[in-house]
Amino acid sequence: MFVDKVKIYVKGGNGGNGMVAFRREKYEANGGPAGGDGGRGADVVFVVDEGLRTLMDFRYQKHFKAKAGEHGRSKSQHGKSTSPMIVRVPPGTVVTDADTGEIIADLTQHGQEAVIAEGGRGGRGNIRFSTPKNPAPYISENGEPGVERYVEMELKLLADVGLVGYPSVGKSTMLSVVSAAKPKIGAYHFTTIAPNLGLVGTPDGRSFVMADLPGLIEGAHEGVGLGHQFLRHVERTKVLVHVIDMAGSEGRDPYQDWVQINEELALYRAGLADRPQIVAANKMDLPEATENLELFREAVGEGVPVFPVSAATRSGIEELLYSVADQLDSLPKVDEVLEPVSEESEQKVYQAEEPEEAFxxxxxxxxxxxxxxxxxxxxxxxxxxxxxxxxxxxxxxxxxxxxxxxxxxxxxxxxxxxxxxxxxxxxx
CATH class of the missing domain: 3.30.300.350 (GTP-binding protein OBG, C-terminal domain)
Structure with a gap:
């Protein structure tokens, strides 16, 4: 089962309590304060592990509480601070505060870390409160409580290439042909209800990761069908391979399919439809496909690369993969395409907030x-x-x-x- 969105509870460790103590050495009748500070509580830290692919583990463990710091001790001994609590997550995980909707972290690279819930500082022992007026204070602090919050974790797949298109156009069949992936294939809509990943290799030694994503229908940008589940994963892909049933076997017009899918991409997020796109004119082994291909090429113009293929007979697949690999090679090495920045968000103006009321x-x-x-x-x-x-x-x-x-x-x-x-x- 693929799990791409969960809600969990995290809590940083409480700080250790400070201590009230006094020196008790021999021949020191009135020893001074000697109560140590408490140690700092542990942070809850999310770390990206490229070996993970889903958020399945978080369906069964939804509470993460870090350890508290040690309490202060006598003889001016401070309590030990606690090591961070490490929680491993798959690459592509976006962590959001469940109450405010604020994005806490966007974790994409292996080894990347983010503190999700800070531990509390340790309370001060009575050695910290000694003054000339009060050289022997009976005062200490309890440890500061750790931050606690509910967070939502959303997984957006990190794939080089995403297969997009209407249901039952042959996306899963194509992935099974070009990689070792074994997605479920069936002659009915929404056979694929969870993304599948496959490693694709070209004869000249190049390789890339391809994702077969759930089929898209009209209104997907509003959540119709599997719309939002599909589109959140498209955001991360660098190149889109638009698989089209060129034979029109379900009575749809191939060109209208292409137009409608691109409209849904643009409505979901500005700029998504402008990603590098290659059209895989699938099911060319069926009647009427050749005639529809000519009409399709005339309608889309020469600016869109169109490759006639048949996932069933594997004809034209090699040329398609070469074109995809060339397109990937031409993109910037930095993954700027993963998170395009809108013109409005390029510059931020920060204004000092009004101080909150103390109470x-x-x-x-x-x-x-x-x-x-x-x-x-x-x-x-x-x-x-x-x-x-x-x-x-x-x-x-x-x-x-x-x-x-x-x-x-x-x-x-x-x-x-x-x-x-x-x-x-x-x-x-």
């Missing part, structure tokens, strides 16, 4: 709820076991303006305030 306050019945990344991070990293840490937490909230904000919203002595999952009693 927001709302009422939930009788409870005042304080929300915001900064206050939620503060509460998660505060170690409430120590009075000094609690006083530092309260002072930080006051400096941030949370106290004034609560008063402005009508909070009075004894009212309940919720931050993240903890509740406090407000004291004016």
């Amino acid at each position: 927001t306050i709302r009422r939930d019945n009788e409870i005042f709820v304080v929300e915001g990344p900064r206050v939620e991070k503060l509460i998660r990293m505060t170690n409430f076991q120590y009075d000094e840490a609690i006083r530092r937490f309260a002072h930080t909230l006051k400096v941030m303006g949370v106290d004034d904000g609560l008063r402005a919203h009508g909070a009075k002595d004894g009212d309940t305030v919720r931050i993240d999952e903890m509740e406090f009693e407000f004291r004016d």
Whole structure:
């Protein structure tokens, strides 16, 4: 089974907690602070492995949680940071944030890496809070939580050549003839429902990867049939071989087939129909194919290379493969054709964003709820076991303006305030 789109959950490791400790050497009655910092949590890193071809493994394992950093120890020993969690993915994988739709990474080359979820930094031990006014602090931080998110992984095949065309025009038969691939072949539409790859070699020693893709029909750019599943893979190919049933065996006009497929390509993505294209006039062994070929060549003009072939009898196949190999040799070595850049996206203008509010306050019945990344991070990293840490937490909230904000919203002595999952009693 071919799997080309999955949704998974990833979470970076939490940072290790800092420690409160003091020196206890002999003859040191009042040793100074000696609590070490926690180690950094592990990142979740996606790495391209050219040996993988599908996203099948992610159907069975959909949760990836990296290890947390070690906690700080006494004698000023810092906790160990954790090694990244490596997740191997096939080339051509596009990783997108499931909530925002933002593309996190486009992974195409073997060995390419991308950090998908960062681990949290380690919490500071009490040696970090020592000051002349407070030389023996009872304060430490918990580790920062790692980033967690749902991501969508989409596989766009990396093939040199893509076979495009209507269903049942002979694409799978052609791939089976020119390579060792064994795609399913049948006399009905949508026999191919998943892409097939084959390595093709020419008699002069050149080789390239060819993909037999599901058949295309009118409205495919809107998702009709297998439209989107087909078109996302066409994006990655360098050369398109348009396979046409030149005999019109299903009652369609060969020229209209060519026009309609190119319209669907252009509607799905600007510039896709402008890829180098070679027409394979297939089924030339059937009646009426020769007459239709002449009419087709007159309609498309001399600018489109047309090769009469028969995948069933293998006639004309060698000339077609030579032409495809020549076309590939003439393309730039850098894979600029994989991701064409539109004129609008060549230049980006970055504008400084307005600073986000540090927090927001709302009422939930009788409870005042304080929300915001900064206050939620503060509460998660505060170690409430120590009075000094609690006083530092309260002072930080006051400096941030949370106290004034609560008063402005009508909070009075004894009212309940919720931050993240903890509740406090407000004291004016």
